[in-house]
Amino acid sequence: MIKLGSKRFCRSSSKLSRWNKAAPPAEKDSRSFGEIKWEVRPGGMLVQKREINENAGEGIITIRVSTVSQWHDISIEATSTFGELKMMLSLVTSLEPIEQRILFRGKERDDNDYLHMVGVRDKDKVLLLEDPAIKEKKKLLDLAGNTPRRTISV
Template identity: 75%
Template sequence: MMKLKSKRFCRSISKLGIGNKVVASSPIEKDCNENCEIKWELRPGGMLVQKRENNKSVGEIITIRVSTVSKWHDISIEETSTFGELKMVLSLVTNLEPREQRLLYRGKERDDNEFLHMIGVRDKDKVLLLEDPAIKEMKLLSLARGQSINNPCPTIRV
């Protein structure tokens, strides 16, 4: 958190300067005096913005309901996490590796590097988890051939 002082950001119509004192001349200025401070925060995208005054702290834990075809899971994660980090947590619960997962939020597939809070994911929102069809097909083919999934390339015998 950074603190910057600037009288330019104070809401004032006119001020009367008397020595080092600043006297407010309108009711709007009552909260804006010489020590007018604005709290700033740096967002993950690199944007410097005025800090919100609601009682939420940065990195608050939210609960997301992740639904698969047949089950749903309630996952608690920081709101500033990425979809890639969410996939890592889901891999522990679903036994699907992160590369095998496709996450959809509001009808769109989300990339691993997108932040939850930047997309608009809030507490108790729903995310759909699907298994990547290409990897699913590769698994089925390898099981039909009797190979392990870790070695998808068959050995060529002459």
């Protein structure tokens, strides 16, 4: 790890301090930043080290899943996929995972997308819809099942 001192790259503050003899208290406090921690990435690029929360993306989150007529609060791991969310929703609703379409932030999400990678956080809302193509097939099968069939024997 390489430690380099921090520098202030804001011209406007130096112009203000040049014209005003007494700097405002907020500017005095902003001068002491501490040291910036640097790291070398595998490609050889020197970048500022990010402060990563060790528990970020981990743990159980609660998602409010809204259907057309009702909503469900589902507790799931943040690192789960939308496919795993569909499996949990199939236990709560009468829809199989194949019949479900999940929308988050206005976009339909793929089964392989991870919740935390898309930006789903605790107490976020997700919309669950029934796939219209499968819904139409169900209606056709119900109609075909209710009509009497004629069997022709040769």
